[in-house]
Amino acid sequence: MTSADPGDRLTRTESRAVRARSLTLLRDLLRPHTRLLTGSAALVVTATAGQVAGPALVAATIDHAIPALDQGNSRPLLVYGVLLVVAATAAGLANGAYVRAAATISQAVLLDLRRRVFRQTQRLSLEFHETYTSGRIISRQTSDLEALRELLDGGLTGVVANLLTMTFTGVGLALLDWRSAVVLAAAMAPAWLLTRWFQRRSQVFYRRQRTASARLIVQFVETMTGMRAVQAFRREAHTEREYGRYATAYRDANLDTFSLNGRYQPGLVLIGNLTVAAALAYGGWRVLHGYLAIGVLVAALLYVKRFFAPIQQIGMFYNSFQSATAALEKLSGLLAEEPTVVEPARPVPLPAARGDLRLDQVTFRYPRGPVVLPDLDLHIPAGQTVALVGTTGAGKSTLAKLVTRFYDATSGAVLLDDVDVRDLAGADLRRNVVMVTQEAYLFSGSVRENIALGRPGATQAEIEAAARAVGAHHFILAMPEGYDTDVNKRGGRVSAGQRQLLSFARAFLADPAVLVLDEATSSLDIPGERLVQRGLKTLLAGRTAIIIAHRLSTVAGADRVLVMERGRVVEDGTPTELITAAGRYARLHAAWQDSLV
Template sequence: MSATPQTRRVTATTNEDETLLSLEQSHAVRSRSLGLLGNLLSPHKKALAITGILVVLSTVGQVAGPALVALTIDRAIPQLVEGDATLLSVYGAAYVLAAVVGGLAGGAFIRHAARIAQGVLLDLRRRVFRQTQRLSLEFHETYTSGRIISRQTSDLEALRELLDGGLTGVISSMMLMVFIAGSLTLLDWQSGLILAGAMVPAGMLTRWFQKRSQVFYRQQRTASARLIVKFVETMTGMRAVQAFRRESTTEGDYGDLSNDYREANLRTFGLNGRYQPGLMLIGNVTVAVALAVGGWRVLNGTMDVGVLAAALLYVKRFFQPIQQVGMFYNAFQSAAAALEKVSGLLAEEPTVVEPEKPRPLEKPRGDLRLDHVRFAYGDGPVVLPDLDLHIPAGQTVALVGTTGAGKSTLAKLVTRFYDTTDGHVLLDGIDLRELSSKDLRRAVVMVTQEAYLFSGSVRENIALGRPDAPQEDIEAAARAVGAHEFILNLPDGYDTEVNKRGGRVSSGQRQLLSFARAFLADPAVLVLDEATSSLDIPGEKLVQHGLQTLLSDRTAIIIAHRLSTVAIADRVLVMAHGQVVEDGTPADLIAGDGRFAALHTAWQDSLV
């Protein structure tokens, strides 16, 4: 069935709207990128002005050479034939002076530009790192670590290549082209017309190159980012890859992405392989035309030989910087695509924001209340439909339930990694959104199942929450959770270096170190999110004493599937579909016939 005129009009209007939206988005991205670049260059205004003066002096020194050659041939040599070497000496000295000034100014220009470039890159690296730490957990759970690494590595590397050499080269080249065209026109306007005529096909070729290279370099950056993401994901999940024997599959996927990256690079190289020879052809043809026309004019006596020599030198030199501009455009397109991605990262705003006027929380008690809390992740389904819960200060509460019941979501709201969609989370009667992050992180601490250890010493890892803690406090925290003895048995005791993810210590020992870290931080509220789920039975027994010490005299929320961990709680909340369906002490719930009693019975049977 053919579309009706009305249907075709609606479709056309929709396509036009989408095109307009795409253009507006592209313009917004470009404006954002240019705004970032301007902001980065703003502190270097004085250095940029000095660099501009140096590049002008360097260009004048280079452009003066052919003009002095013309004067030497047409004026100094005839006088030398007559026995007067004055002009030859003057022009010779001027030529040497121009070369010296041009060389010194060019060298100084490169050094100044390099300082500016390195200053901009240093600022940008710090901004990217600071931004990734500033953004909320929601961002990091959706924006993969591989993409963030790509922003900090390959994208900044593309900008470095542009700023280190490409930008200085193109500024010098464009200045040289302008000065050459102006000097040639002043020296002989007819030769200037020949050069102007050659600029038409050169401009058309350059425009053709620009349109295609813009697409090809975006494809190249995208392929590069995907390759990095795949590599990071594979290395991070290597245990799973080897456990499920997926080496050949991941190798095949990585090989496909590598081939895509190779093809993207070949497309850009192939495009450049057509552009540069095209420019060389136009340049050589222009020199030939200038020589033919100039030679004919010299024979007719309407042009001096020196002027012809200078015109040929100018024309030949003019096309050399055009090639450099073309090479720069390659780096520029790559850097522009990278700058778009970096500026996009820097434009992200945290979803959990600092209050403008935070309320003080000097001595937190740990009284928690969730007042009719409703929550959904972004535009996804509602996870907590209407949760009303009070946890008195000093109470240890265990959360149990099936996967997806909302336990970890509740923990993320209590620690304010996310803000509620509706309702309030209150600590000592104060909405968490009214507390500064400093007060909140001092009052509420989460220990996760990963028990992440950073590169550094055992001492530094325990003191993560209190970097200025004295050694006696660090050792006291380790003793309190039962970690002191095994730390002393390490090669260098508290100075032992742990590698990434704590490979020098066992899972149970890692968990004890994380408990010591939390004990030293001394929070009013402690959240344990599956903190013992990765431990075996001996490992769990190892941390039980440390866990009980850690939980004393503070409000605690324990998320656990193991009922041995739940047994130390004052109160158990059984959750299902984002709601509390059972609430009571472990003994009372076990004595009943509800879900927790069934879970306890199944657990007891598993022990038998």
């Protein structure tokens, strides 16, 4: 787990900071809905007032309307009856409106948060994604959001309703019979203590539950993603054990929260019932001594009973609040991550780059890692095709990642058309510099959509042209629905070579000034590669290209070859020059020649 993922055991200050961060996020999410929140609070007040009016009207009927009726006056009964209808209608309608308002707020907040998390995951640098697993991001987007949703649906404003009910009931009781109200007030002390106890423990338990849920999801996602290997290597029993371990931990975490809540709730009920009994004893004693009217006692008892109904609800609310805050802690942690590759505050505009690349005294080291590029000076004029050759670990891929700004140089600068890439807006950079990698990921959707990723909004003709250029058109047409064929999950039905062709077509369509190919042809067969070579000739004409390839066939067409070793360029020249120079490249070339038939 990284620092982004607070464990369950935090020091008091850490815990407070994390909690404060998550509450800030909650406030921030709710801010745009202040008016609706106020509105729904008003609805709640109406609904509550209508509900509270009930017992009062009943009491008034018993104490006043029935005696009046006995005296032949039916007006009070009529008035109270009508009032009750009004109260009921108001309460009912307000309640319905409130449910809708609460859902509107809840769904808006969830949408907002989903988008924030999604945007944040896209914004964060690769460095982050290399340690924060996909499963954890998924768990943020699913189970953590659900925890928040429960709070919002269960009524952030619902708690207002309940607090109001209690206040109204309490005030009503105090007005009716202040002595009973004192009994009630006395009961608040143990209720408060119980709540404090619950709060302390639930904070820890819910944090643990969130972590357990994330681990379970991570394990699930990893197993499902790697199912081929799991089955081929008979790991079912092993993964089942592992998953079972996490599932048990998750169950236990749930049990902890349930059992905590299972003591808190009856505790509140107990306090409520004891209070009713006390109020009855005290009130009954006073009635017997003639200090209190029967009707008043009945109403007072109803009030006391009612007072404690919402306290249970508040207990439930508090429970989901604790759960949601634990989830928000995780979510706000993810949102607080800062990308290591940052967008410039004032970007230099670069609508259409020529493609002149310059690396100016570039040093690069991975965080906590050794130096990969000690000091690199390199100029690639616009339109040049450069092949990078060298053993694994020579720094070729690193160079590619610096040029495409997947990483930033530790020192020195990477310049595109003499503009530091760090000063370019992301959109400008990505339009001008595109990289195709070995792993050609396909998204679920049609073939067409996958190619169109290179340039959304491209016409069918343009998409087909791109596919033709890389030699993918033919096999696409052979698919059941041609360009509309669904590539399925992870492109299951498309071979690795075909996937690479599709991702080439993407790059073709993107039409960048600088194209970086990092092992982009490794899974192609020879005819496929030949087609791509041919396509590349057109594609690369007038473009800057950096090609990293183990296959020297891809290198042969380059204007210039750079042989890299340990982060330095050790040979630099045209392919022909280097072959005659009888250096490393010449040796590699000879070996490659031998391997051909």
